[in-house]
Amino acid sequence: MEILAPLLQYLISGLTNGAIYALIALGFGIIYNATTIINFAQGEMVMLGALCAISIYHVNPSLPLAFAGGVAMVTVIGLVFERLALRPVRDPSPISLIIITVGGAVFIKGIAMLLWGKDPYSLPPFTSNVPIGLGPATILPQNLWVLGVGALLVLFLEAFLRLTLVGKAMRACAYNPRAARLVGISTGRMVQLSFGLSAALGAAGGILIAPLTLGVYDMGTMLGLKGFSAAILGGLGSILGGVLGGLLLGVAESLASGLISSGYRDAVAFLILLVALFIRPQGLLGGKQ
Amino acid sequence: MRLPRLLNRWLLFTAAVFLIALLMENEYYLTLLNFIGIHTLLVVGLNLLMGYAGQISLGHAAFFGLGAYTSGILTVTYGLNPWLAMLAGMIISGVAAFLIGIPALKLRGYYLAMATLGFGVIVYIVFTEAQAWTGGPSGLAGIPALHLAGLSFDTPWKLYLLIWMVVILILILSASIVDSRIGRALRALHDSEAAAESLGVNTQRLKLLIFVWSALYASLAGSLFAHTMNFIAPSSFDIMFSIKLVTMVVVGGMASVWGSLLGAGVLTILPEVLVFFHDFEVVIFGGILMVVMIFLPRGLVRGLLDLKEFRRYKRQGGAFPV
Numbered sequence: 001m002e003i004l005a006p007l008l009q010y011l012i013s014g015l016t017n018g019a020i021y022a023l024i025a026l027g028f029g030i031i032y033n034a035t036t037i038i039n040f041a042q043g044e045m046v047m048l049g050a051l052c053a054i055s056i057y058h059v060n061p062s063l064p065l066a067f068a069g070g071v072a073m074v075t076v077i078g079l080v081f082e083r084l085a086l087r088p089v090r091d092p093s094p095i096s097l098i099i100i101t102v103g104g105a106v107f108i109k110g111i112a113m114l115l116w117g118k119d120p121y122s123l124p125p126f127t128s129n130v131p132i133g134l135g136p137a138t139i140l141p142q143n144l145w146v147l148g149v150g151a152l153l154v155l156f157l158e159a160f161l162r163l164t165l166v167g168k169a170m171r172a173c174a175y176n177p178r179a180a181r182l183v184g185i186s187t188g189r190m191v192q193l194s195f196g197l198s199a200a201l202g203a204a205g206g207i208l209i210a211p212l213t214l215g216v217y218d219m220g221t222m223l224g225l226k227g228f229s230a231a232i233l234g235g236l237g238s239i240l241g242g243v244l245g246g247l248l249l250g251v252a253e254s255l256a257s258g259l260i261s262s263g264y265r266d267a268v269a270f271l272i273l274l275v276a277l278f279i280r281p282q283g284l285l286g287g288k289q
Numbered sequence: 290m291r292l293p294r295l296l297n298r299w300l301l302f303t304a305a306v307f308l309i310a311l312l313m314e315n316e317y318y319l320t321l322l323n324f325i326g327i328h329t330l331l332v333v334g335l336n337l338l339m340g341y342a343g344q345i346s347l348g349h350a351a352f353f354g355l356g357a358y359t360s361g362i363l364t365v366t367y368g369l370n371p372w373l374a375m376l377a378g379m380i381i382s383g384v385a386a387f388l389i390g391i392p393a394l395k396l397r398g399y400y401l402a403m404a405t406l407g408f409g410v411i412v413y414i415v416f417t418e419a420q421a422w423t424g425g426p427s428g429l430a431g432i433p434a435l436h437l438a439g440l441s442f443d444t445p446w447k448l449y450l451l452i453w454m455v456v457i458l459i460l461i462l463s464a465s466i467v468d469s470r471i472g473r474a475l476r477a478l479h480d481s482e483a484a485a486e487s488l489g490v491n492t493q494r495l496k497l498l499i500f501v502w503s504a505l506y507a508s509l510a511g512s513l514f515a516h517t518m519n520f521i522a523p524s525s526f527d528i529m530f531s532i533k534l535v536t537m538v539v540v541g542g543m544a545s546v547w548g549s550l551l552g553a554g555v556l557t558i559l560p561e562v563l564v565f566f567h568d569f570e571v572v573i574f575g576g577i578l579m580v581v582m583i584f585l586p587r588g589l590v591r592g593l594l595d596l597k598e599f600r601r602y603k604r605q606g607g608a609f610p611v
Binding site: 038085088089090091093094095096098099100102103104105106107108109110111113114221225228229232261263264266267270271273274277278281 | 339343344345347389391392399400402403404406407408410411414415417418528529532535536539568569570571572573574575576577578579582583584586
């Protein structure tokens, strides 16, 4: 029993972080499917989501408004980023695109530092802050919010891609852009949509986690990298893979930081990434290359 | 005809380096030049990888750090000869690069970028956390100066001579690699991987070779850095430094050995000259990366030269040879 309680506690915090990684991983996957670009600025959308929502909350203390406003603002930023930084690209080789999106990430982070400063900001939890007993461990209501809203967003995304016409068009683009163009789908529009959608998912993740971790200008880099690790681990471009990768990564690093050393927590995530790249680069649920 | 002209260029450059050594007395400027030299070593290696092999490392600071910390730990804690420690650093960095580069042997595109980024983060965390070896966040102090035949490289002026001799050698070495069979294979690889492969170039092995090679340069630069500063801390080897190195390559121009010198020079001097640079440093580096790569994908200097050529051809009414 003594060993079980902390293990359960690590599992809860791991799943919570993992849900955020999963949302970021899905953002990477959506853009990758539409464009085969890895958008290194994805993590900064998470940071912008958290900080925008916090700023809105300071003006008008309503959490639903802060959530909706934060997501909306970051969606616009994602669309503008695609329009200004990626559409004019003259040489769309992987190396140029990596440098551009890395530059974008650094640029956005720098702007956020100038706007919000280096201090962390807090966002109140969505509902009460009283821990709920769960067997030998406890769970915060905000953990439940993260897991619940995260699951809901994944379901919405799946439904959007499977059931709506626009969603089907996006999937068509992912399978074969040229064939999609032939049947009258505007691939440019789909690329734009993919950037907006993944920015929105990232922002939602940032706002969900802000009450637990605070919002600060440099939170995005690490979250983005871990989201990418989750995407690779699960299989880049697969929704179920992204979710699975995110949750596995979250639980693994939470267990490692609890059982081994908290200082090496971030190292564990990247060790998993490197091992995944070595052994199964197509990811757990990815097809054969 | 070609060889003497090339020789002249190197002689001129070497003469300029020594002339500066004779005339320059200000220690601050000499120290700045020493940093430019160390950055040049890093940027030349990264440029071979980015400009010629078409791959990118987002964790080059890790190899720089491995060199610096191997030199630091082996000389401070174990009292090893600094030159041997430097060699040990290069071996460790080379092996690490080889292991990280293997995914790139199998895969294309973004994987080397991601693997190096992950590796960079892990190495940075180890520098910070392994306090028993590295001294943790507060750093490792008391690294001795380099000695050679009774001469101790302990002033900015002597270090200047040492560092820039190394820079000249590495620049000549890199330029001759670029002009060798390997260099031609690299350019073929950069233009079309399929075409290069059909001509019998083992492209994956070549990429790995250049990646390991650039890590060796970085490690050498790291050891020189450790013996120059006599003190190292993890913050010199973070991801932002890796990104700064990429910016230096982009500013100097891809696939240009001399451009590396320029990129390292400009971006080492700018933060020192511009007082407002410090607050805006991150924004400026990010902005440079985006704008240059969007509009001048061959790099700033090369791109501007291309534009000038383009204008000249246009003025003469001819077509621009693509």
